[in-house]
Amino acid sequence: MTTIDAILPDQEFLAFLAQGKFMLQQSRSSGKPFFYPRVAEPGTGNTDLEWIEASGGGTVYAATIVRVRPPNADYGVVIVELDEGPRMLSRVEGVEPADVFIGMRLQAKIVPFEDQHAVVFVPAAGEKSGKVS
Amino acid sequence: MTIDRRTPAAIVGAATFGIGEAPGFTSMDLAARAALAALDEAGIGLSEVDGLFIGQPSDFLSGLTFAEYLGIRPKLTNNNRTGGSAFLTHMNVAALALAAGEIDVALIAYGSNQRTGTGGLVSAAAPNLYEKPYSLRLPVGGYALAASRHMHEFGTTRDHLYAVVKSARDWAMLNPEAFLRKPVTQEDYFNARMVSDPLSVLDCCLVTDGAAAVIMVRKDRVENREAAYLLGLGEATDHYQIAQMPDLTTSAAKFSGQRAFEQAGITPADVDVVELYDAFSINTIMFLEDLGFCKKGEGGDFVASGVIGPGGSLPVNTNGGGLACVHPGMYGLFTVVEAYRQLTGSAGERQVNGAEIAVAHGNGGFLSSQVTAVLGSTATR
Numbered sequence: 001m002t003t004i005d006a007i008l009p010d011q012e013f014l015a016f017l018a019q020g021k022f023m024l025q026q027s028r029s030s031g032k033p034f035f036y037p038r039v040a041e042p043g044t045g046n047t048d049l050e051w052i053e054a055s056g057g058g059t060v061y062a063a064t065i066v067r068v069r070p071p072n073a074d075y076g077v078v079i080v081e082l083d084e085g086p087r088m089l090s091r092v093e094g095v096e097p098a099d100v101f102i103g104m105r106l107q108a109k110i111v112p113f114e115d116q117h118a119v120v121f122v123p124a125a126g127e128k129s130g131k132v133s
Numbered sequence: 134m135t136i137d138r139r140t141p142a143a144i145v146g147a148a149t150f151g152i153g154e155a156p157g158f159t160s161m162d163l164a165a166r167a168a169l170a171a172l173d174e175a176g177i178g179l180s181e182v183d184g185l186f187i188g189q190p191s192d193f194l195s196g197l198t199f200a201e202y203l204g205i206r207p208k209l210t211n212n213n214r215t216g217g218s219a220f221l222t223h224m225n226v227a228a229l230a231l232a233a234g235e236i237d238v239a240l241i242a243y244g245s246n247q248r249t250g251t252g253g254l255v256s257a258a259a260p261n262l263y264e265k266p267y268s269l270r271l272p273v274g275g276y277a278l279a280a281s282r283h284m285h286e287f288g289t290t291r292d293h294l295y296a297v298v299k300s301a302r303d304w305a306m307l308n309p310e311a312f313l314r315k316p317v318t319q320e321d322y323f324n325a326r327m328v329s330d331p332l333s334v335l336d337c338c339l340v341t342d343g344a345a346a347v348i349m350v351r352k353d354r355v356e357n358r359e360a361a362y363l364l365g366l367g368e369a370t371d372h373y374q375i376a377q378m379p380d381l382t383t384s385a386a387k388f389s390g391q392r393a394f395e396q397a398g399i400t401p402a403d404v405d406v407v408e409l410y411d412a413f414s415i416n417t418i419m420f421l422e423d424l425g426f427c428k429k430g431e432g433g434d435f436v437a438s439g440v441i442g443p444g445g446s447l448p449v450n451t452n453g454g455g456l457a458c459v460h461p462g463m464y465g466l467f468t469v470v471e472a473y474r475q476l477t478g479s480a481g482e483r484q485v486n487g488a489e490i491a492v493a494h495g496n497g498g499f500l501s502s503q504v505t506a507v508l509g510s511t512a513t514r
Contacts, residue, residue, distance in 0.1 A: 036263045036377075061282065062282040062285075064269075065329070065330040066270050066329050067326070067328055067329065077267050077274060087376050089269060091267050102281065102282070102285045113266045118266035118267075
């Protein structure tokens with residue numbers, strides 16, 4: 001297999017983000033999306049890659065609150081399981097870190113970060129804040 | 134007991150140096166002092182070392198630096214870096230090279246002055262493009278995320294984590310070398326400052342100075358002396374960054390352990406003493422599960438039952454571990470030194486009577502690299 005669509009994975013990913021698109025890669029032959037971007041599908045080495053737009057839907061898979069010294073505010077960091085399957089590190093905005101819970105439904109949002117962009121999440125429409133039993 | 138051994142290697146000397154605070158020494162000074170003490174115990178001269186293994190905190194060519202410092206010309210130099218488990222990967226290469234006749238004497242060493250020399254944890258962890266925007270505090274944040282998932286899936290609690298911390302302290306109080314020889318109460322634990330939920334400062338390993346070294350030879354060279362025989366060793370890795378870990382509640386120790394036990398021809402039930410890399414309290418719970426000492430998800434209740442502490446049926450981290458004895462940044466080699474001491478009957482007040490089989494287990498990165506060694510006393514020879 002010699003097709004290599006994604007020659008510069010990081011640069012292409014960031015260029016998509018700058019256009020407001022959160023993209024994942026997948027191998028055409030396996031059809032299984034993965035993240036983070038690479039030159040080949042992890043596990044198979046397939047290089048028949050294409051970019052697909054993520055739905056933006058995801059679920060909190062693991063969560064921590066990073067404690068910092070005042071006057072800075074504690075903040076949350078989560079691992080999100082995307083609806084397409086891959087997991088990524090991120091944070092949940094628009095809700096107190098203590099109100100983020102494993103299983104919480106999320107929607108992706110692109111925000112500026114330094115001179116680039118990053119993917120963060122907000123609670124999905126209708127998702128309650130605070131722990132549900 | 135009849136054991137089918139893959140490897141004919143034995144540890145004939147092991148030493149530590151500068152545990153706690155060792156002001157004025159460089160990291161390499163500390164490694165050299167531990168190395169010379171281990172050689173002395175082995176009764177082997179420095180000039181006989183022809184296999185050199187080391188991994189220093191911030192010297193990425195430390196194999197070369199160490200050979201130069203000692204003034205030797207090793208046939209085999211290796212400074213493989215897999216995080217804190219690196220020194221057990223060195224044991225693997227050393228055993229294979231000894232078996233192949235490539236080398237006759239392997240020296241594996243490590244030293245770090247991170248407490249008095251640099252004033253903080255030295256971490257090789259550099260955030261990448263996909264982690265940096267979120268400012269996860271590393272390494273603790275990786276382990277905190279794993280702990281959160283373990284709690285979610287299995288109902289593991291901070292009371293369970295406390296049981297790990299308490300056991301480590303109880304052992305440390307029996308070890309004159311341990312840095313933190315002070316009892317801990319449940320009140321202390323629950324009042325401790327949180328660092329990255331659900332982990333508090335008491336769930337985190339120490340930041341100390343310290344050095345360790347071991348000497349390995351072919352077992353046919355061992356005559357009329359106590360030694361620790363390498364019965365089996367397995368390595369496994371399945372991710373680097375925590376978000377890429379296939380299952381946050383099960384580490385690759387499941388595979389490294391299976392391989393090590395299979396080579397040694399034993400099961401976890403045959404093990405008398407366990408030395409695990411407890412960088413954080415959750416590690417002890419996860420590794421006991423992954424290595425098969427209890428079922429997945431039952432590690433919390435297992436440690437809370439008291440079996441891992443002094444007098445328990447499965448003594449774990451008998452030196453006090455990274456939580457209460459020593460943690461100069463990479464703890465892996467200290468698990469091997471303590472296993473050697475237990476198997477050679479030289480562990481003093483904390484000696485596990487009749488210990489014949491020990492597990493030394495190293496962890497690197499963010500639960501990323503797992504290496505399990507099964508070691509046996511003279512009785513297993």
